[in-house]
Amino acid sequence: MTTPLERVRVAAVDLGATSGRVMSCEVGRDRLELTEIHRFANGAHAGPDGLVWQIRKIHREVLQGVSELADHGRLDGIGIDSWAVDHGLLDAVGSLLHDPWSHRDSRTDGIAERISRQIGEDELYSITGLQQLPFNTVYQLIASRESEIWPQVDRMLLLPDLLGYWLTGVAVAERTNASTTQLYDAREGEWSQKLITALELPERLFPPLVDPGTRIGTVQAGPQVPTGLVGTPVLSVASHDTASAVVAVPAQGTDFAYISSGTWSLVGVELPAPVLTEQARRADFTNEAGLDDSIRFLRNVSGLWLLAQSLETWRRAGRGLPGLPGLLAQAALLPAWRTVIDVEDPRLIPPGDMPSRIMALAAEAGEPVPETPVEVVRTILDGLALAYRRNVCLAGDLSGTEIGVVHIVGGGSQNTLLCQLTADALGIPVLAGPAEAAALGNALVQARALGVELPDLAAMRDLVARTHPPQRYLPRPDTGIDAAAARLQLQLTPA
Template sequence: MKYYLAVDIGASSGRHIVGWIENGTLQTEEVYRFANGVKNVGDSLIWDIDSLFKEVVNGLKKAAEVGKAPSYIGIDTWAVDYALLDKDDKLIGEVFAYRDRRTAKAANAVHGLISFDELYKRTGIQFQQFNTIYQLYADKQSGKIEKAESMLMLPDYLGFLLTGVKKQEYTNATSTGLVNAKTHKWDGDIIGLLGLNNKLFGELSQPGTVVGELSEEIKREIGYDATVILPATHDTASAVEGIPIEDDSPYISSGTWSLLGLKVPDAITDDKSRKANYSNEGGAGYFRYQKNIMGMWIVNRLKDELCPEKTFTQIVEEARESTFNYSVDVNDDTFLAPKSMKQEFDVYLHVRPASCGDYFRCAFLSLAKSYGEALKELSENTGKKFDKLYIVGGGAKNTLLNEMTEKICNVKVIALPIEASAIGNLKIQIKGVK
């Protein structure tokens, strides 16, 4: 039996899921799961990259322990974050988390060199102050980038640590705001205007490309050999590959973020799309015309503050019993990285919630309303009418949110509480090997 391993890492947790073909059907088994999260170091938010890589290796060991050592391994993570390496391939400084606030001034400086209107026409990427383009410019302003010889997005960096081979995968690269939507290559004009070094931007590799064999050191540590292969390394790109969409229907990949969108053949970079803050991110042979909406991040932060001892099932039931019908704009920057999510809700709302159930009902209702607004924009911008909406990821298990979404969006919600990113990751590996 030939096994494939999807290492699917999100901002709050990671999982190792083994896949294999049995009687013509993809079978899966989760063999390892671990917690992930940002660290506060001084005034900065960073990823503990050493611990993260140790967990990747721990999962590789676990796959062998359960008798399913993979022949192929693919890694996907969230987008926009990256590692800078020096001439000796050593990490320069910390790997910043996208919620770090260092990019606010950098974004204004970038737009002083090239307007966002022009950026959008060229790349099709929505404005978010944590986009890689602004992070890299912040690193230029601080001097961090001066000694950099390589830039690798996070899954590419983890692949490099496993193999010693550097690849820059296409779908994740498009999230940087530095890839031209027409040529599908790094946009040299933008890179030149920002004064970034061209050597940081190599040839882009498509999903399904082989990275290389595991290094001798890793093979000795885990006890077997395997080949690392590129899935769609942006977890949402892999998730869309994992959704069994039967027609031209939109999707929500619901996790820390909720990404609502539609598969389209070409990027849509008109003024309506820019004003609606829609993004055109690369997929496996298409674009994902989508909008990033604050997702379960808000819910998880409220849970941590208000009732860490309760299960999500209990939280949903308490929200169902609540009659609190006020909402917030979940995409307001106030909720991006607050010290207290509860406090920000209290300040934002005119009527303060009286119970945990009130807070969570407010959060779910706010998400559903944002989905409704985004779906209306999607219909207007594409000229398409929708009667179905696929929802995958952890948020698909939230029955109350699904019901609210169905009512507000006036569509049939098809909730698939599957590990869509891991399934898409595995499908791309299997197709690439063939």
Template sequence: MNKYSIAVDIGASSGRLMLGHRENGQLQLSELYRFENQIVQKGNHFCWELDRLFDEIKTGLKKCRELGIQPDSIGIDTWAVDFVLLDENDQPLTEAVSYRDPRTDGMMEEVFELISKERLYLETGIQFQKFNTIYQLYSLKKNHPDILAKAKSFLMIPDYLNFLLTGKKSNEYTNATSTQLVNAFTKKWDYELLDILGINKDMFHEIQMPKTILGNLKEELVTELGFDMNVILPATHDTGSAVISVPEEESTIYISSGTWSLMGTENHFPICVTKALDYNFTNEGGIDYRFRFLKNIMGLWMIQEVKRNYNHEYSFARLVELAEEAGDFRAIVNVNDDRFLKPDNMIQEIMNYCIETGQSVPSTPGEVAKCVYDSLAASYKETIGEIESIFEKSFDKINVIGGGCQNEMLNQLVADVTNKEVLAGPIEATAIGNIVAQLMALGEITDLEEARSVIKQSFEVKKYEPIKSVANS
């Protein structure tokens, strides 16, 4: 009898529940339910609506009952760095503030006054981004010490949703590493670092690995849904789940393409060397204590905001068509500039950047979209150069996974700009990685090697060869 697992995959703009099972050796995947997610302003902060997201998860689970399916397990993955603090009664002390909130402005520099940048990197191996959890917590310590003093439990977003499902509190490894508070070598919370920062180490829970069976649903949920199931920890960091879907090949660089573009390689050890620090690469935890050596690139957030600024007049597919029609127009912006993190108007910010740097200024939707795609491709090429410099070798292939791999124009542009073969797929990499982690926990798949073999047999990958040479600037 087939075992059914549900992947709850929530990103910065949407979430979905995907149903997966093995049949005739292949992995079958179907969408149960999809819902929107967005940042909302609550008081002075930009926040996530976690109560609504949990209600959406329950709505999706009720679809199983309608379909007559008894799921065996569920696993949740989301974005990284954001968290919830619970008091002694397990009630949230604040709203779930988003990493795009400006409360961390200046906090990274203040932390460097307590612990050097070099030491922080050599111990944690994590990329410096102003919104990392460490700087969010330090902002609370500085501006709201009373809240931090009351905190008895620290849960990242998927940890909190798992707590709502089971009543059990834990911190999952892949997401915990994104906090910049986990030692890359001991793979445990860095208590010495927490002491230096004056952050209460007792609120952190024991770190659990992907494939851990956390427990069953709370009784009231079983009554509401009409069934029980195992709650299993996948790689709860969405990129951690996505990278499971990339074949382990030494010659391949991956790009997990969505709201963010996460670009790098998979390793069995952290690379905390000076050159990696200089290039600002991260060593985030992966399944089976592997490391995702990568760089965060702003990604398709920019085109999502462009679409919103045009009042959703153009679909993403239409914006690609318009970009292709823009012909030889070319302007490059630094997609990793903080000005693009959460501008009032993305289109105007792109135009301002081009004006300030003396470039052609995009004036049509097609030119704006082409500027975004050209800039992403240029950033990818630069990042590949940095990876090859760190490893002192060339990489032959780029494997683009996630929703962004459906953008054929960008895939071909990346192949042309980098002069490398681009493999696009699988599209549902995150949900697939989430599902196979659950199936490994349930004994349906033996190990990661078998999981990747099953994925390779089950899902299509499209190839793009370089056609023409494209300048980087």
């Protein structure tokens, strides 16, 4: 039995699609303090054969941040979380064969349809319970099978597992992230041998599964590894960043929905078992593993990516704009729901000129076309709030959950206009924060594994609520939300 500890200090490495951070976190029974040690820009890079992640650069940045943390005191553990589905392919001696492709690369175009014809969407869902997204790991692997590197491929490692492998030399697959691949059996909690066989994928690709909180190994000496890190424990966490963020939702009871709002928005509820009904499949909801055998029943919804791409487009065009805070302040003064668009339209997934696409969608739907950057920003936020409303309601209906409050965590929790619009759209309270939920959840899982007395999710969430109290938003009356939702429904319903 692990001896209870009063306090630990861990490195929570939290990697997002636009930035990465190494956080120092001190965790005790009544203490949860997070300090940013190192932050770096991230983003997909246009390589000669598609969009890729510069994973070796990410690795160097992680080592730099963790080393800086270790230089300033005791370091009890390291845990890594990141976005899902993307992965590295290794050869038989463990060398990376190609920079990991980004899920936004077009190489998987059409592959989901091919696999659906071979296996059937209903069969895929009955096994994996996963939302049908064109960039799921299974489709990326099929695309890789048609590449020149495939004959050398021996093993697949999702990104946090790849970085953990480079630190420890131990190759594993953490369960919450593995559950996003569409190759994981949602009922059995194991790799789906049926799908692996049907798709003629070699079994050696798939490393052994481990639960969050497993001690993977210790940092090994190497040419890029600072000597002060050697011997530091590396622990698996809920390595899908959304799984870590859900750990740190400061909820009381079970009547809540969550929105993990970042580059993507993950909207759902927490359940004891997967929902694998035909209704859930048709609604495109996903069942992903969470901490302590929980299920994250959720839907991937577009997120702050739309704002980030719009800002980048205006920056490149040399538009003299006040920056995002100024744009948000001006957008708050505009009428609600003036322009209603479906922010989940797949045409908004790739990088590029997002404002032009949004204007085109508005024109196509017969909505007032947003002509200024402020109007585009307001259209995005109104659209996100409407998407949140639709998917929170669906999550409750499909799972039989009575939802009394919605928690928004992640970067979007700092967007006061988005939080207020979400409360208005849903007609129930919204509790916003913490913004760094993924890093906090990462650290909490490490702390429990190292011996801090945090027996279950309820204890972890109580600690978050006491140390990082959320901001409360109440719905405002007479916002015109029902008419706006009806306009959106007309766009979603085929003629």
